[in-house]
Amino acid sequence: MTEPIKTEVAKTEAAKADLVNLKWNGVDIQAEKGSNLLKAALDNGIEVAHYCYHAGLSIAGVCRMCMVEQDGNPRAFPSCNATCGEGMVIRNDTPKIKAAVEATLQFHLLNHPLDCPVCDQAGECGLQDYYMKHGVYDSQMIDKKVHKPKVQDIGKNVMLDAERCILCSRCARFTEEVTHTHELGILNRGDHAEITVNEELKNDYAQNLVDICPVGALTSKDFRFKQRVWFLKDVHTTCIGCETGCSVKVSQNKNGAYRVKPVYDHDVNGHWMCDDGRNIYKHVSSPTRLSSASENINGLFVPVDELSIQSKVKGLKPKYILSTGLTVEEYAQFFSSLKGSKVEVGLYTLPNLGADFDGILKRGDKNANLRGAKAAFAAAGFDSTQEGLDKILNSLSSNDVVYVVIPEILYNEDHFNTLIKKTEKAGMKLALTPGETLSTLRTFNYLLPVPSFLEKNGNIINHQGLSRPLRAGLNYGETSKDISYYGKWVNV
Ligand code: SF4
Ligand code: SF4
Numbered sequence: 001m002t003e004p005i006k007t008e009v010a011k012t013e014a015a016k017a018d019l020v021n022l023k024w025n026g027v028d029i030q031a032e033k034g035s036n037l038l039k040a041a042l043d044n045g046i047e048v049a050h051y052c053y054h055a056g057l058s059i060a061g062v063c064r065m066c067m068v069e070q071d072g073n074p075r076a077f078p079s080c081n082a083t084c085g086e087g088m089v090i091r092n093d094t095p096k097i098k099a100a101v102e103a104t105l106q107f108h109l110l111n112h113p114l115d116c117p118v119c120d121q122a123g124e125c126g127l128q129d130y131y132m133k134h135g136v137y138d139s140q141m142i143d144k145k146v147h148k149p150k151v152q153d154i155g156k157n158v159m160l161d162a163e164r165c166i167l168c169s170r171c172a173r174f175t176e177e178v179t180h181t182h183e184l185g186i187l188n189r190g191d192h193a194e195i196t197v198n199e200e201l202k203n204d205y206a207q208n209l210v211d212i213c214p215v216g217a218l219t220s221k222d223f224r225f226k227q228r229v230w231f232l233k234d235v236h237t238t239c240i241g242c243e244t245g246c247s248v249k250v251s252q253n254k255n256g257a258y259r260v261k262p263v264y265d266h267d268v269n270g271h272w273m274c275d276d277g278r279n280i281y282k283h284v285s286s287p288t289r290l291s292s293a294s295e296n297i298n299g300l301f302v303p304v305d306e307l308s309i310q311s312k313v314k315g316l317k318p319k320y321i322l323s324t325g326l327t328v329e330e331y332a333q334f335f336s337s338l339k340g341s342k343v344e345v346g347l348y349t350l351p352n353l354g355a356d357f358d359g360i361l362k363r364g365d366k367n368a369n370l371r372g373a374k375a376a377f378a379a380a381g382f383d384s385t386q387e388g389l390d391k392i393l394n395s396l397s398s399n400d401v402v403y404v405v406i407p408e409i410l411y412n413e414d415h416f417n418t419l420i421k422k423t424e425k426a427g428m429k430l431a432l433t434p435g436e437t438l439s440t441l442r443t444f445n446y447l448l449p450v451p452s453f454l455e456k457n458g459n460i461i462n463h464q465g466l467s468r469p470l471r472a473g474l475n476y477g478e479t480s481k482d483i484s485y486y487g488k489w490v491n492v
């Protein structure tokens, strides 16, 4: 099991003064003054059934699952829509509340197709979970179920099955409150009410809808029918898609990685991540990924022993071009391997892609650890600027062996090809690649596989200067988790 990422800021003494005391099911708890009762319960590890409440969205109070009783109040009420007060005595374990939750759940299930065996959400579905706990197993429905559209492609990699929808309105609120794109809404009334697609999903955060849908109504086209969730293990790590550095979990098993979802990080990404970040895992178990050291023989790469490469580069002057994708620890290890010798080391930075900042999370700067790289270069007395890199490239000769660390995800291959072209004068060229094997690497004499972000432990520094961890999950292929990998090529 991976440790959960600790993102909560330590509560200061001042913050503690803003807590109120409550009793919940006979247990004393504390909650932030002004927060709602449901959040207080969940923060204190108390289980309360809920569908429509989501901590990142406004309160809707529509699913009526989070009912509670309060001492002195004859009526049960939804806890998501009530504010915590000092001395409140709350219960959600009484027969009255249990009966209310059971009855409400029956309503949610009346028209539901109960197609769990073929539903992608099975295993992590709120409806399934509560049905097992609170379900009245024999349906009292005598009318025919109302049928609604199924398998609708609503854009941006998201599929909608309206029959499974319980009308919690989370998705509609997300497109209103987070992306302000208003693609989804709820139309009609009573049991004919259904989620409606005003226009095709076009926002860059659409796959968060799949995460927040508490049932299997919204599913990811990319993940559908690929794996059952109980065969996957989540590894908490950091997205390397841009300088924001969102906290994420990557679901994987021995066959590879299958999906990326956001992990709540108060200081960085809150509850969300962008759709681009959902793709960062795809190269890791790709069949075109390099799995062993290879030599270029007449344009064809064939596996070769690393020791034989080392004998070939002996006597040549080494020059290094690092990418911004190494961890803080890898940079430190690399520079300490130089042992003070002033060999030439340059830094290749990916060009900006799109706007500097989209106002939510996404940044145009795709160099996930630019800050970490620059700090490491500065600490070791090396120039990390473009001018520094150009100086190395312009002075390359047949006496040099150039080592190029290939960026793990190349968003702009043309830009990278310009760099590759400039290395032509080197006597020998080696590429260390943690990602896909690109056709542009044909001009290299040797290719060496290095760990991807899912195969190493370490830290990166995001644009705020915050350190966020990369965590090794499963080991795919022949790559190594040893951070001395880059340093190993220093003294050959
Ligand atoms: S599609 Fe999902 S998130 Fe949207 S209203 Fe239905 S159940 Fe809720
Ligand atoms: S905003 Fe950047 S770091 Fe966050 S998920 Fe998107 S690509 Fe990844």
Ligand code: FES
Residues within 6 Å of the ligand: 038, 049, 050, 051, 052, 053, 060, 061, 062, 063, 064, 065, 066, 078, 079, 080, 081
């Ligand atoms: S979670 Fe409170 S009414 Fe839905």
